[in-house]
Amino acid sequence: MNKEISKTFESSQREVEIYKLWEESGLSNPDVMKKYLEDEGIEVQTSFTITLPPPNANGTPHLGHMCGYAFHDVIGRYRRMTGHPTLLLPGKDHAGIQTEAVFTKLLQSQGIDKQEIGREEFYKRCYDFCVMNMKEAREYEQRIGLSADFSREFFTLDERLTKVVYETFYKMYEDGLVYRDKRIINQCPSCKTALADIDTEHEERRGIFAYFIYPFVNEEDRKKAKEKLGAEGVTVATTRPETMLGDTAVAVNPNDERYREFIGKKVLVPFVEREIEVIADEETDMELGTGAVKVTPAHSPVDFEIGQRHSLEIVNVIDEDAKMTGDIPERFKGMGTIDCSKALVKELDEMGLLVKIENIKHEVAICERCKTAIEPIISNQWYVNVESLAKKALEALKEGDVKVIPSGQQKALEHFYENIQPWCISRQLWWGQRIPVWYSGGKKLFDWLNENKGKGVQDFEKEFSTKATGSGEIFLGENMPESQNGEVWEQETDVFDTWFSSGQWPYTTLGGPNGEDFKKYYPTQMMIHARDILFWWTGRMLMFGFYRTGQVPYSLTWLTGMILAADGSKMSKSKGNGVEPSEVFDKYGADALRMWYYSDALPGSNSPLREEKIKGNRNFVTKIWNASRFILMNIDDSEIEAIASAKVNETERVKATKAHIKKVKRYIEKYQFNLGAEEIREFFWHQVCDVWIEEVKAEIKEQEIGSQVRIEKLAELLYILKENLKIMHPFIPFITEGVWQELVKLGLAEGLLMSQQI
């Protein structure tokens, strides 16, 4: 009987078909879901929203993405099945610097130089490239079963979204939070852009520690130094000799007996023949090196601070490409920093000023994206003063308005807010949202006036002996303002840091603070994302959320860890130890992968991929299929009607089932998916299958078809099966919906399991 039920659940094929059913129902759209609930006479609960973390549109999703979606989906499906119109809002991120790097490389491999095709063409092609990737990403998202509302999908470069981001920028400018400043920044010589501190990493690399002498200018001082210090000058030690060309002071600790009498005296920087002063600074470490440190405000963040404290001159000697520049001897100009360092050391040695060179290992700041060593340089950039915003976010954390799971990470976030620095938001890239600013008379004029407070356009004209072409004011807007009296407006070429737009994700995707969706679905309920972007993302979203909407964008951040290779190492393309999600889908199916995530990928901790475990979960999926099939096979066609309409008694088995469901619901509500997953597996497999089905098998063995006992027992078993399918559905939606649809075919169930209520 019922021969039409296939012997196995062909996951790779059936999962796609089942997803189509969900898609056609439109129930992932909360408006549709709300109407469904109303039509069914089910009490409508408050809406539930998660704006899903947008994956980078520059590549294909990996297992880590799938893991995140599995968690989003279990929550989303559960909410939907408990009366909440649920919105899982998907999107894709343009990922500025990273995508620009990836796409530039791709062009290069095709023999195309990005400078040749120009900014506009580059942007257009990169956009197409992203659109292509987005399509593929969407397919993966559907493959894992993500019940997101794709009719609301957003790309971070969508005009509707950009509009809201620009509004934020204008508002911040008016409120005095955004400003242009000349300070030391992290320049990535490879990506050729400024980076925020948070976009850098630190790595131990081999380097040198060179000791050399800055002779005193004054004859008397030289004599004294020879006596006291053993040389005719101050010996300084540095890991970066090339920066000496930009030195404007030598700092010593005021308590350092060795140098006390030399404070205020002048020494001579060789090559550039600059006389610089020995200054006293508390921060100078007497133990390190010689206790005297050369100060290069233009090329070291520490020295920049010292420079600020002592009003030192800033002398730029390294440019954006990490080449030597400025007022230095011709022979060094254009040299790379390392070559220049070697050349200088050699000449210092010849001059008798080199004391020694030590080989050391030290921490170097590197670009988070391309791992190139950072070059600290002075430059004009746009900044956001985030201090007041951070304070609000910190308060919200302390008050418990926002929680982070696992809680240890919450402390890390608090620490981040407590020590937050101005955020550099401009990037010298093409791929991103162009900063909507116009400079009357050019950017150079504006920056010059900004740097030289109190001076006017005439002073600028005098300084550069040119005629200014505008007032030096700026205009904020997307379109060029009208020119008057021949003034020239120069458009800002920089783009926003990616996080400036993704930080606003929870409300930009809902149409901004005035959008229709915003009214219905903001604030959202939670945010699930990878732990490693906690500061970048949740850190920013909380601040922006308060700023634009006056409230938290969501009340819970739930962090996922990383999926590692089986041996515990990081999966990476270069190592070739990566596993493609499609491989897993084809081999074991999405449900098996999901079950593995719930069991193994605990919040905040990394999990090595264990294929045997996924296989074990695939067996569980097969078990569900077969148990269901067995139950259905035992029902004779002539009994269907009676069983479908039979009243199920409150038996021990039914009671236990209800208690089980309650338990699992509690686990889901507490976000303990590992316990929930274990519970459904344990209960269905070892209680329903191993015990109850066996019992019923015996109970109906000798009974005639159509008999009261059979109807009663089979109806009870069917009830238990259906209840189990419902509670398992948020975890493993495909197999459960697949079985449900078999029931529907036989007239034993109705509708989609997806919209059933538990």
Added chain:
RNA sequence: GGGCGAUUAGCUCAGCUGGCUAGAGCGUCACAUUGACAUUGUGAAGGUCACAGGUUCAAUUCCUGUAUCGCCCACCA
């Protein structure tokens, strides 16, 4: 240098606000079964819950310290 977390079976890990012969999956071993089950079932072996103190009637669970590992932050020339 500062902060956070981890240390439980061969492996990967659960164990929420203290009380059980300390659990799961995978692996190992024995037996059973061709059954609804690209298998499944029954059972077994395997842990002084890192170490040392403390609180308690009771500690894997709370506190303190030690060791080892990991992560994050930090300007150490």
